[in-house]
Amino acid sequence: MDFTLSDEQLMFAETARTLFADSCTPDHWRKMMEAGVAREDARWASIVETGLTLVLLPESAGGLGLAESDFALIAQEAGYVALPEPLVESAGVAAPMLASLAPDHAVLADPLATVAIAHQVNPFVANADSAAAILLEKDGEAYLATPDQVTLVAQPVIDPFRRLFKVEWDAANATPLGKADWDLALDRAALFAAAQGLGLAQRAVDLGVDYAKERQQFGKPIGSYQAVKHHLASAQVAIEFARPVVMAAAAEIGHRDIQARARISHAKLVALEAADKAARASIQVHGAMGYSWEVDVHLFLKRALALTQSWGTPAFHRARIAQRLFTQPNGPDQTFARENDHA
Amino acid sequence: MDLTYTPEQQAFRAEVRAWLEAHVPEAPLEHYDATREGFEAHREWEKTLKTGDWGMVTWPKEYGGRGLDLIQWLIFEEEYYRAGAPGRVNQNGIFLLGPTLIEFGTHEQKQRFLPPMASGEEIWAQAWSEPQAGSDLAGVRSTCVLEGDDYVLNGHKIWSSRAVFADWAFGLFRTPGTERHKGMSLIFFPLNAPGVTVNAIKKINGHVGFAEIFLENVRVPAFNRLGDEGQGWHICMATAGFERGLMLRSPARYQVAAAKLAQLWRANKETADPILEADVVRAHMNADAYALSIYQTASRLMAGAKIGPEASTNKIFWSEMDIDLHQTALSILGSEAELIPPPGTHDWLDDYIFSLAGPIYAGSNEIQRNIIAERMLGLPR
Ligand SMILES: Cc1cc2nc3c(=O)[nH]c(=O)nc-3n(C[C@H](O)[C@H](O)[C@H](O)COP(=O)(O)OP(=O)(O)OC[C@H]3O[C@@H](n4cnc5c(N)ncnc54)[C@H](O)[C@@H]3O)c2cc1C
Numbered sequence: 001m002d003f004t005l006s007d008e009q010l011m012f013a014e015t016a017r018t019l020f021a022d023s024c025t026p027d028h029w030r031k032m033m034e035a036g037v038a039r040e041d042a043r044w045a046s047i048v049e050t051g052l053t054l055v056l057l058p059e060s061a062g063g064l065g066l067a068e069s070d071f072a073l074i075a076q077e078a079g080y081v082a083l084p085e086p087l088v089e090s091a092g093v094a095a096p097m098l099a100s101l102a103p104d105h106a107v108l109a110d111p112l113a114t115v116a117i118a119h120q121v122n123p124f125v126a127n128a129d130s131a132a133a134i135l136l137e138k139d140g141e142a143y144l145a146t147p148d149q150v151t152l153v154a155q156p157v158i159d160p161f162r163r164l165f166k167v168e169w170d171a172a173n174a175t176p177l178g179k180a181d182w183d184l185a186l187d188r189a190a191l192f193a194a195a196q197g198l199g200l201a202q203r204a205v206d207l208g209v210d211y212a213k214e215r216q217q218f219g220k221p222i223g224s225y226q227a228v229k230h231h232l233a234s235a236q237v238a239i240e241f242a243r244p245v246v247m248a249a250a251a252e253i254g255h256r257d258i259q260a261r262a263r264i265s266h267a268k269l270v271a272l273e274a275a276d277k278a279a280r281a282s283i284q285v286h287g288a289m290g291y292s293w294e295v296d297v298h299l300f301l302k303r304a305l306a307l308t309q310s311w312g313t314p315a316f317h318r319a320r321i322a323q324r325l326f327t328q329p330n331g332p333d334q335t336f337a338r339e340n341d342h343a
Numbered sequence: 344m345d346l347t348y349t350p351e352q353q354a355f356r357a358e359v360r361a362w363l364e365a366h367v368p369e370a371p372l373e374h375y376d377a378t379r380e381g382f383e384a385h386r387e388w389e390k391t392l393k394t395g396d397w398g399m400v401t402w403p404k405e406y407g408g409r410g411l412d413l414i415q416w417l418i419f420e421e422e423y424y425r426a427g428a429p430g431r432v433n434q435n436g437i438f439l440l441g442p443t444l445i446e447f448g449t450h451e452q453k454q455r456f457l458p459p460m461a462s463g464e465e466i467w468a469q470a471w472s473e474p475q476a477g478s479d480l481a482g483v484r485s486t487c488v489l490e491g492d493d494y495v496l497n498g499h500k501i502w503s504s505r506a507v508f509a510d511w512a513f514g515l516f517r518t519p520g521t522e523r524h525k526g527m528s529l530i531f532f533p534l535n536a537p538g539v540t541v542n543a544i545k546k547i548n549g550h551v552g553f554a555e556i557f558l559e560n561v562r563v564p565a566f567n568r569l570g571d572e573g574q575g576w577h578i579c580m581a582t583a584g585f586e587r588g589l590m591l592r593s594p595a596r597y598q599v600a601a602a603k604l605a606q607l608w609r610a611n612k613e614t615a616d617p618i619l620e621a622d623v624v625r626a627h628m629n630a631d632a633y634a635l636s637i638y639q640t641a642s643r644l645m646a647g648a649k650i651g652p653e654a655s656t657n658k659i660f661w662s663e664m665d666i667d668l669h670q671t672a673l674s675i676l677g678s679e680a681e682l683i684p685p686p687g688t689h690d691w692l693d694d695y696i697f698s699l700a701g702p703i704y705a706g707s708n709e710i711q712r713n714i715i716a717e718r719m720l721g722l723p724r
Contacts, residue, residue, distance in 0.1 A: 001345060001346065001348055001349065001352060001414050001638070001642070002344060002642050003344060003346065003635075003639045003641075003642040004344065004642045004643055004646055006344070009344075069344060209721065209722060212722055213721070213722065220723075221722075221723050223716075223722035224722070224724060226709070226712075226713065228722075229712060229713060229716030229720075229722050230709070230712045232716060232720055232722070233659075233711075233712035233713075233715035233716045233720065234659075236656065236715055236719060236720060237656045237660055237715070240636070240653065240656040240660075241629075241632045241633070241636055241656070241660050242632070244632065244636045244639045245631070245632050245635055247344070247635075247639070248346060248635050251344045251346050252346060266631065266632070269628070270628065318621060318624055321627070321628060322624050325605055325623070325624060325627045326609070330602045330605060330627065331425055331598055331599060332420070332421035332422075332425050332594070332595035332598040332599055332602075332634070333356070333421050333422065333425055334598075335421075335594075335598070335631065335634045335635065335638070336347065
């Protein structure tokens with residue numbers, strides 16, 4: 001039993017943090033919003049160059065063959081900067097699925113290419129227009145199509161960097177890839193949404209703290225008032241008790257059992273609740289500024305809102321936890337217990 | 344990261360489980376705060392624990408412990424709560440003062456005080472609060488004056504849990520003329536020493552759970568001072584870290600309550616408001632999250648870290664989840680919630696009433712939020 005991160009994991013996270021901090025500032029988003037684009041080629045190239053897209057790919061597909069707990073730390077950093085590019089869904093969910101079905105596929109050989117994924121739990125497909133290929137599902141089988149082989153109907157979306165589409169397609173125009181593990185894709189996506197939630201939440205708190213130190217009212221910084229302090233402290237408490245759940249979920253995802261699924265669901269619920277709580281606290285602390293387009297907090301609120309409802313709604317995830325709670329032994333000796341321990 | 348138990352850890356769990364199965368009293372003991380008999384029955388239980396060397400598993404062997412690490416401590420606690428073993432009447436001693444003594448005490452002090460603490464022969468109370476110094480603990484006015492080899496203690500302490508029946512107290516005193524954090528010392532005094540008057544105070548459930556202590560020229564040897572004179576504040580903050588952050592509230596307590604809540608829900612599902620299922624699930628999530636967080640803290644401490652501001656986040660989390668959990672139980676019970684249950688059945692009502700004290704003691708949650716905001720987030724005072 002050792003519930004600490006390794007030096008390598010911390011180093012990887014640090015690399016991602018530095019890269020994102022340099023390249024993904026609010027200035028960058030604002031320029032992209034004005035231009036109406038959701039991807040910045042230069043940043044994406046540096047992300048690819050650093051190897052972040054290769055973390056979860058197996059070595060047979062030219063990847064690094066690392067684990068979900070490594071990628072979760074990167075997803076957290078992506079959340080911290082509200083990264084516009086679909087690093088998490090492409091490199092964390094879709095590309096590994098494609099690699100498991102067709103490790104030699106040309107799309108995987110192009111390091112700059114992103115892959116989108118249509119999953120039963122999501123009515124809309126994110127970032128399908130800019131993807132090199134889209135993974136589609138029919139009767140549990142996976143198919144691959146390029147955006148021009150399908151009909152994409154763009155949906156208006158609140159988060160300027162999430163482009164959502166209804167996808168209409170015909171199996172005759174797509175490449176069949178055989179039976180695929182859609183449950184694993186869902187688990188990974190939910191886990192990494194949770195990890196992003198931690199990042200979103202911490203950023204919202206940090207923005208609130210920065211503002212509360214600067215802004216003066218009644219002759220003092222507003223951050224010296226307890227009502228303001230307590231909003232931010234409560235959000236931080238929510239973050240602190242989501243983090244170990246996300247880390248445990250990442251470490252346990254490979255078990256593929258009812259406990260692991262419940263843990264992932266737990267992580268997704270609480271990390272995105274923390275993100276919502278933190279974003280709302282931060283908006284409140286910013287006053288009217290917080291309600292303005294000019295202040296960055298709204299981006300974190302919108303991303304939290306999007307991730308809360310995609311890859312399984314809160315009700316979906318609560319039901320998975322209830323399933324574990326009401327069908328498996330529980331109590332103090334069951335924190336790390338597994339289904340097969342009870343067989 | 345490795346979230347599995349080693350074979351040694353599993354063997355340890357089996358050993359604890361077997362011992363507890365053989366020794367935990369079948370009938371629940373009367374509450375230690377209710378009567379002297381209840382208190383003494385718990386002292387007997389502490390002595391029984393000692394016969395198996397389970398008094399305080401993390402302490403060094405030479406002071407009455409087993410020298411085990413924090414993960415083993417968590418496993419022990421899990422089995423302890425799982426077995427429904429009696430509440431620890433000496434929790435202020437073993438969980439708060441003990442770790443502080445181990446960190447700041449001299450070898451002689453450890454030899455003198457730890458073994459009888461681990462065996463329940465000497466049961467401790469914490470005498471910090473005063474009528475004028477609650478949240479603002481640095482405002483304590485009780486004094487200590489060194490005369491020869493003795494300290495002379497004077498003052499008025501209050502809200503001291505278990506002091507009505509306990510043997511010893513660890514108090515916070517200041518050298519006359521000093522102010523605030525400077526000049527405070529942590530001093531041990533026997534509750535039956537000449538000059539000590541203990542008056543019981545009833546809690547809202549009617550139990551004599553805490554007490555007021557008057558000290559009039561009470562003499563204790565200077566040996567009873569922990570750390571240096573004037574170091575009391577520093578030492579108390581270390582104790583408070585244990586109190587809020589780790590030792591006092593191990594996760595197993597809430598996991599047992601959450602598991603019982605799931606049972607209660609199943610038994611009442613047909614009649615209870617269906618919306619409550621979400622709260623039952625939430626109680627399980629919270630208890631599980633708290634356990635994971637404590638395992639993470641234990642792993643970090645074992646890797647050499649010191650307990651930090653998570654002490655304050657923990658305090659807020661466990662106290663609030665405890666109230667939520669018990670409110671859910673009362674909602675499921677519906678009209679029966681207000682009834683005092685027959686002896687021997689699970690007392691959700693009393694546990695709910697007790698949970699309401701959680702945001703007050705061990706430093707109120709308002710104070711904890713201030714600490715998080717100022718020391719963790721860096722907001723101005
Ligand atoms: C069940 C129980 C057991 C206890 N056991 C012990 C014990 O064994 N030993 C011991 O020494 N003490 C014990 N206490 C006392 C406990 O530590 C104090 O009650 C606590 O520190 C609060 O102090 P107070 O009661 O004087 O409240 P006050 O300090 O008067 O506070 C009253 C209210 O004002 C708020 N408040 C005060 N100052 C601030 C501030 N700066 N900012 C925001 N809000 C503030 C508080 O949060 C609280 O809500 C116990 C208390 C209880 C309820």
